[in-house]
Every structure is written in structure tokens, then in C-alpha cells.
Amino acid sequence: MGKSKTNKFRRPQFNAEGLSVTAVKEMEPDHGEVFDGVDSPTGELLEKLQSPSADVREFACASISRVVQQSQTIPGFLQRDAVRRLGPLMLDRSLAVRETATGALRNLSACGGHEVCDDMVKQDVMTPLTALLREVRPSLVNHSLTLMYLWVWPCCEKVVFSHFEQHVSCESSSQALSVFNKAGILDVILQCLERHTHNIKLALSAAHCLHTVTEDNAELLCSMNNAVLGTLESVLLSSQADMSHTLLRTLAAGSVWNLKSSLPTAHQAQTLTALMATLSQCLELDAGTLIPQLRQVEVARSATASEAGNMEDHQATKIDKDFSDLLPRGKEELREATALLTAQQTSLEIIVNMCCSDDPSDDEWEEASSSDESEMCPDGLSEGNTSLLSPLCLSAEVHAALINHNIPEKVLKKTQFPSSEAMDVCRHNPTWKILIKKMHRVQYRALTCLHNMLSTMDAESLGGAAALQAVAQHLSTLVFSPPALSQHVSWMTHCLCLCLCVCCQCMTPQQMMSLSEAATCCDVVSVRVNALAILGITGSTLAKENGTAETLQMIGNALLQVATKDANLVVCGEALDALFDVFADGDEAERAAENINLLSALKALQPVFKAKIRKEGKGKYSPEQLCVLDNVKVNLRRFIGYLETVVKK
CATH class of the missing domain: 1.10.220 (Annexin V; domain 1)
Structure with a gap:
């Protein structure tokens, strides 16, 4: 692809x-x-x-x-x-x-x-924190003090925004990382992780911290040794089935992926298998079924607890001294549901990065690839640049592991809307409403994950043309269903971009025109623009194939309809750009253009389009949009000249 x-x-x-x-x-x-x-x-x-x-x-x-x-x-x-x-x-x-x-x-x-967190770091919160860590390190008897990790590292982060959804996605500040690296806090984290079978809350706190500090921390990478990696592998291989341990394993998997350049070559295949199995098992869980079940358990437990009277009050006093999370006390089932959704979101984000095909010159990988390859880390673990886990491409080993664990199929399932039953449970309980955003966030991550898979894996790896047609149909349904239309505009636009990845190879003419019809009726300008871009790219691809003139005619008529009648000049301009792409070259395109009288239609449209730009442009559109429209106007004149040349042949 x-x-x-x-x-x-x-x-x-x-x-x-x-x-x-x-x-x-x-x-x-x-x-x-x-x-x-x-x-x-x-x-x-x-x-x-x-x-x-x-x-x-x-x-x-x-x-x-x-x-x-x-x-x-x-x-x-x-x-x-x-x-x-x-x-x-x-x-x-x-x-x-x-x-x-x-x-x-x-x-x-x-x-x-994040602004408050940055201010806290500036106000030197790290000094007493580091002193406290040194004090509790020898025994870790008082784990409630060590659980401060759950709040410490938000103090050391800044907010990064994705291109399709504003979301908190954290990057540790250099000041906080420097304190972490120099204070030897890694030893404390490992001790906490090693206690995961006895104290899951302590281990989760440490796992969150480790997952945060292991990304883009070259200084820490050189502190990695077999003991560190062994601890992470022991967590990955743990077998507890509750959601808290599922989250723990997922965070450990994320840390392992962050540390991939430190893995010994001999252990890479085994570690990759354990990592992928962790992600697969996490995504296999059906949150739509489990959330209603957990809520039922909570209701039953609450009824029993209410009969306990004073005993419950006595227990609550003890719970209140536990700083393990930010959820209300006594909400074990809600905590489990939250852990499940967080684990699935994290799993999808790890897979997104596995399937990231950025060029070596791009941002963080540029620094990684230009580093001194001869520098050796403890235990001789510096073999990352020849690793099967190379970040510069989707390696054959990672590709095979994704397929063997049915990851593409599981990711696709996560793109579906949360079950109506789970949504109802969350809507009708004030405390559980927090899960609605989390369920949608899992869905958003799945869409991005699917996009990266479509960009880095061939059609056969994803099930062939028939499977991709089903993907395209599924995404079209997500885009144009009424709930999405009213609530998730940015997400719809992203779905359309995903459709773009599959439609050129596998969409049937009927699917394509159905997508076009639905898109052009949408009230959201960005959706209409993206749908027209899809038609343009699809048409330009089909124009290079034999026997496609009839489909090109359908596309051409649809684009002309939009270019002539849409009230928004930006949409009209996108439709014209798409027409230029579709009919720019090829025998099939020339035949189709002649059959729909494209030259006459564009000649009639040209003065109307120019007049609209003069009349409406300055009052309704930004300078950037007007610049684009001016380019379209120039290209329209040139394209008409090109068509006139074709007719004279």
C-alpha cells in the first residue's frame, strides 16, 4: 500500500x-x-x-x-x-x-x-520528594509513602496534542528526568515492581512511573542491565487475571518497548513474543461485556455492605489512608473497569508506535540514529541499531508477531462504538460516567492504530481485498452514523483519512459513490472536504487501470455536482482539485471526460467560480483559504487549456 x-x-x-x-x-x-x-x-x-x-x-x-x-x-x-x-x-x-x-x-x-505541574517543579517539589525516596528506599515498609509516584510524575510532564484529538499525552521534563536519573530512583521502582504478587497498588504506581521515564531517556537507557529487564519480563509472564494485573503487564510491555534498544540480541525474540502476547490478551477482553458485569457486582456488594453498618465505617477509615489512586474509596469494581480501559488504551498506543513508519530524519529518531553506536552500556546490552525491534520500519519479526497474535483483527473490533449496554450503565450512574470518555478514547486510539497498520502492512497481511472492503464499509458506517455526526466531528475526519488508506485498492464503485453521497450531504465542512479528497485519489488511481472509464464518469459527475452547487467555496475548490487529479492523464480518463462533457462543464463553471471568490472571499474566508482558492482558480484555467489540447488530438 x-x-x-x-x-x-x-x-x-x-x-x-x-x-x-x-x-x-x-x-x-x-x-x-x-x-x-x-x-x-x-x-x-x-x-x-x-x-x-x-x-x-x-x-x-x-x-x-x-x-x-x-x-x-x-x-x-x-x-x-x-x-x-x-x-x-x-x-x-x-x-x-x-x-x-x-x-x-x-x-x-x-x-x-500541566501548567500547575510545571509550576510545582519550578517551586522545587523534587527536593523533598527525592529526600523522602532516599529515606524509604531501604525497606519500603511504609508503601503508602512510595505510592506518591502516582502523583509525582504528572508534576514532571507537559501536554502534547495529537493531530486529531486533544489528549493528555505526557513527556517528562528534562529537570525532573535529571533528578530521577541522578537520585538512583530506578532501584526503588524495581523493588516495588518485584512485589507485584503481594502489593499490586505499589507495583502499579511504580509501573506508571517507569513507563513514563523510560521513553527518550538516553541517560537512563545506559543504566539498564539484565536485572532490570529480568524484572520486567517476570511481570510480563505473571498470570493473575484481574484487571489491575492486566494494566500492570501492559505498562511493563510499554516499558520494554521503550527499552528495546537495550535488549540483548539473544533475548529479543522471546521478549517480543511475551510483549505481543500481553497486548493481545489485553485487547481480547471485551469491555462492553465486562463493564456491565462489574457494575452488577458493585451493586450486589453495596447492598451487602450496607447491612454491615459500623463495620463498613471502620473499614473506610483504613482505606482513606491509601493514596494508590484518584478514585473514590470502596469503588473496587470501578477501579477494575478503569484499569481495563487504561490497559487497552495503552496497548493500542504501544502498537501505534510499533507500526510507526516515520523516516529516519524525523524528530526523535533522528537523534537516536545519529548517536554514538559504539557506546556500550552495562552488561554489554548496546546492540540496538541492528535490532529486530528497529524503530525505523516495521520489521519482519514485528510484522509476523502482529499477525500471529491476530492484532489487526482485535484492533478493528476496538474501533466499533462501545456497546449500548456499557454506555447505558455508565450514563445512569454518576460515578461511572467517567468511563464514557475512556471508552471513546480506546476507540480513537484503535482508529489511529488501524491507520498505521494500513500504512505499513500490505493488503494480504490484513486479510486481502475482501477484508479491506469490509474495513472500508465499517469505517464509512462509523463516519456517517448520526451519533458520530453530532458528537465526534474530529474523529469522523480521522475515519475518513483511514478510508483513504483502503479505498484506492479495494472499494467497489458502489461503496465509493455511497461514501460520496453521504459525505456531500454532511453539514460539516471538514467531512465534505476529506470525502472529496478520497474521491480524487481513488479516481486518479483508477485512471491508470484499464476498463475504469464508467467508474470515472460516476466520480466525475459527483465532483462536478459539488463544484457547481456547494455553498462553501473551500468545498468547491476541493472538488475542482479532485477533478484535476482524476482526469489529469490516461486513456480511460480522456474517454470518461469526453462522455460527461467535462470541458464544457468547466468552461461554464469558471466565470461563476471567479465571481464567487471576488464577491464572497474577503468576507467569509481566511487569507490562507483565499490563497488556496486563488491557486485553484489558476489551476482551473490551466486544466481547461489541457482539456482543449486533448480534444484537438
């Missing part, structure tokens, strides 16, 4: 979007204080952080942790140096103060966005 630019995801990362955060012990404020957003007594709480009483300091930290869940309160805390005041309390002589201070800082970072 034709080469096209593929998408590459940065690290999939955890965030607090839409989550209800109760990461600290709930403490009702006394003295009649009310914490209601912008009216919160910020200054008074910060003053209490300096109290000689540990109970008062703990109360202040817990209250701040609750208040900052309302994002409008965060600027007030930052303006009063809340980070500099909370940071030292992570080293407080009172363990309870340490825990609540850690929770307050984590909630501040998670609920405040």
Missing part, C-alpha cells in the same frame, strides 16, 4: 480528568468553616501547616487536599506558595502529616493541569 505519514503516540499517562478525587482521610471542618470553591479560607489553611500541633498540620493538609479538587481554588493556593509550604511536610516527623501532605500535593498536581 502507499506510504503515508503515520501517527506516533507519546507515553499514555494517567490523569484526573473527570475523576472524583478522595485521596485523603475525610475530615469535616470545624469552627463552622465552609470549603466551597473560591471562598475557601486558603490563607488560614496554609497558616495551619506551620502549627506545632501534628493534628492541626494533618487537618490542614487533608482539607487542602479536598479543596483543590475544585480547580478554581488552585490559583489561590499557588499564589500563596502552597507547594513550598507543603513540600517540607513530606518529611514531617509525623507519619500522618507526611501522608496527608503527599495526598494534598498529588491532588494539586492531578486536578490543576
Whole structure:
């Protein structure tokens, strides 16, 4: 298939979007204080952080942790140096103060966005954090302190936007990575991962951190050794079936992929197999079925728990001291569902990067390929440039592994809308509504993943022409279904780009015209423009084949219809550009152009198009759009001249 630019995801990362955060012990404020957003007594709480009483300091930290869940309160805390005041309390002589201070800082970072996180790094949150890590490293007995990783690394990230959807996709800041590398925190992470069979929350926290810091961290790569890779492989080969362990294995797989240049050649095939099996098993799970089941379990458990009365209250007090995540206490089933969707999103993003066919000169790979290949890392693991896991292309080994584990088929299934049953469960429960965006996010990642597969794998690898026709039909259905039309415009545009990858080789004329008809009736300009581009590229491909004149006539008539009647000049210009592509060359194109009287039609259209640009252009269109329209106008004149030459032959 034709080469096209593929998408590459940065690290999939955890965030607090839409989550209800109760990461600290709930403490009702006394003295009649009310914490209601912008009216919160910020200054008074910060003053209490300096109290000689540990109970008062703990109360202040817990209250701040609750208040900052309302994002409008965060600027007030930052303006009063809340980070500099909370940071030292992570080293407080009172363990309870340490825990609540850690929770307050984590909630501040998670609920405040990337600008707040950057500000926290600038306010030197890493200094007390590193000191605390050194203190807890020897034994890791108090794992609740080590669980701070879950909030630490959002403090060290910046937001990157994909081309079709704004999403948080994180890249560690150089300052935070430097602190991480120099402080020897990798040893702590490995100790946490090694305890995954006994403490999954601790291991997950460490896995999130490792997945974050292993990408584009050349200094850390040279610290890798067989012990590190062995720990990751042991996680990949674990057999626990719950969703938390599924997420743990997926994060480990992502870290292994990030570390691929450090893998010994002798172990690469085995590691790749374990990695791909992890991704395959994760994608095999049907979230549409599991989410309703988990919700039913939660309902049954809640009914049982309500009968326990005081026992439940006693247990809740213990749960509140656990800073393992940002979900409400006692929501184990919701936590499982969230872990499942996060694992599937992460799996798809790893596969996206596996199928990334960027040229060696592109961005990050340029730096990697120009590095000193002779530099050796510990244990002699520097053999990446001849690796079967080369990032510069889809290697035969990776290609075979994708096919052997039925990854293309599983990715295609994830592009379908979440089941109506799962959507209903989430819509009708306030706490579970957070999963709706997560389900759609899995779907978006699957579409990008499918796009990269279509760009880097041939038709036979994806099931042949018949399978690709089914893909094209499926994508067309997604694009033009009413729910998508009203809610997911950017995603529809991306679907059309995916159709573009398959239609040139496999779409039937009926499919193509159905796509065209649906697209030209769409109210969204970007959808109409992309559909016309698809017709143009499809037609130009068909023009090089024999016996296609009849199909070219259908395409030509459809494009002329749009160019003549569409109210938007940008759409008209795209239709004309597509006509130029379709009828630029070839005997079949010449025959089709003659049959539809293309020359006469364009001569009649030319003055009308020019007049519309003069009359409507400056008032309705941007300078960039007008520039494009002027180019179309010039090309129209030249193309008419070309057709006149053809007629005279």
C-alpha cells in the first residue's frame, strides 16, 4: 500500500480528568468553616501547616487536599506558595502529616493541569520528594509513602496534542528526568515492581512511573542491565487475571518497548513474543461485556455492605489512608473497569508506535540514529541499531508477531462504538460516567492504530481485498452514523483519512459513490472536504487501470455536482482539485471526460467560480483559504487549456 505519514503516540499517562478525587482521610471542618470553591479560607489553611500541633498540620493538609479538587481554588493556593509550604511536610516527623501532605500535593498536581505541574517543579517539589525516596528506599515498609509516584510524575510532564484529538499525552521534563536519573530512583521502582504478587497498588504506581521515564531517556537507557529487564519480563509472564494485573503487564510491555534498544540480541525474540502476547490478551477482553458485569457486582456488594453498618465505617477509615489512586474509596469494581480501559488504551498506543513508519530524519529518531553506536552500556546490552525491534520500519519479526497474535483483527473490533449496554450503565450512574470518555478514547486510539497498520502492512497481511472492503464499509458506517455526526466531528475526519488508506485498492464503485453521497450531504465542512479528497485519489488511481472509464464518469459527475452547487467555496475548490487529479492523464480518463462533457462543464463553471471568490472571499474566508482558492482558480484555467489540447488530438 502507499506510504503515508503515520501517527506516533507519546507515553499514555494517567490523569484526573473527570475523576472524583478522595485521596485523603475525610475530615469535616470545624469552627463552622465552609470549603466551597473560591471562598475557601486558603490563607488560614496554609497558616495551619506551620502549627506545632501534628493534628492541626494533618487537618490542614487533608482539607487542602479536598479543596483543590475544585480547580478554581488552585490559583489561590499557588499564589500563596502552597507547594513550598507543603513540600517540607513530606518529611514531617509525623507519619500522618507526611501522608496527608503527599495526598494534598498529588491532588494539586492531578486536578490543576500541566501548567500547575510545571509550576510545582519550578517551586522545587523534587527536593523533598527525592529526600523522602532516599529515606524509604531501604525497606519500603511504609508503601503508602512510595505510592506518591502516582502523583509525582504528572508534576514532571507537559501536554502534547495529537493531530486529531486533544489528549493528555505526557513527556517528562528534562529537570525532573535529571533528578530521577541522578537520585538512583530506578532501584526503588524495581523493588516495588518485584512485589507485584503481594502489593499490586505499589507495583502499579511504580509501573506508571517507569513507563513514563523510560521513553527518550538516553541517560537512563545506559543504566539498564539484565536485572532490570529480568524484572520486567517476570511481570510480563505473571498470570493473575484481574484487571489491575492486566494494566500492570501492559505498562511493563510499554516499558520494554521503550527499552528495546537495550535488549540483548539473544533475548529479543522471546521478549517480543511475551510483549505481543500481553497486548493481545489485553485487547481480547471485551469491555462492553465486562463493564456491565462489574457494575452488577458493585451493586450486589453495596447492598451487602450496607447491612454491615459500623463495620463498613471502620473499614473506610483504613482505606482513606491509601493514596494508590484518584478514585473514590470502596469503588473496587470501578477501579477494575478503569484499569481495563487504561490497559487497552495503552496497548493500542504501544502498537501505534510499533507500526510507526516515520523516516529516519524525523524528530526523535533522528537523534537516536545519529548517536554514538559504539557506546556500550552495562552488561554489554548496546546492540540496538541492528535490532529486530528497529524503530525505523516495521520489521519482519514485528510484522509476523502482529499477525500471529491476530492484532489487526482485535484492533478493528476496538474501533466499533462501545456497546449500548456499557454506555447505558455508565450514563445512569454518576460515578461511572467517567468511563464514557475512556471508552471513546480506546476507540480513537484503535482508529489511529488501524491507520498505521494500513500504512505499513500490505493488503494480504490484513486479510486481502475482501477484508479491506469490509474495513472500508465499517469505517464509512462509523463516519456517517448520526451519533458520530453530532458528537465526534474530529474523529469522523480521522475515519475518513483511514478510508483513504483502503479505498484506492479495494472499494467497489458502489461503496465509493455511497461514501460520496453521504459525505456531500454532511453539514460539516471538514467531512465534505476529506470525502472529496478520497474521491480524487481513488479516481486518479483508477485512471491508470484499464476498463475504469464508467467508474470515472460516476466520480466525475459527483465532483462536478459539488463544484457547481456547494455553498462553501473551500468545498468547491476541493472538488475542482479532485477533478484535476482524476482526469489529469490516461486513456480511460480522456474517454470518461469526453462522455460527461467535462470541458464544457468547466468552461461554464469558471466565470461563476471567479465571481464567487471576488464577491464572497474577503468576507467569509481566511487569507490562507483565499490563497488556496486563488491557486485553484489558476489551476482551473490551466486544466481547461489541457482539456482543449486533448480534444484537438
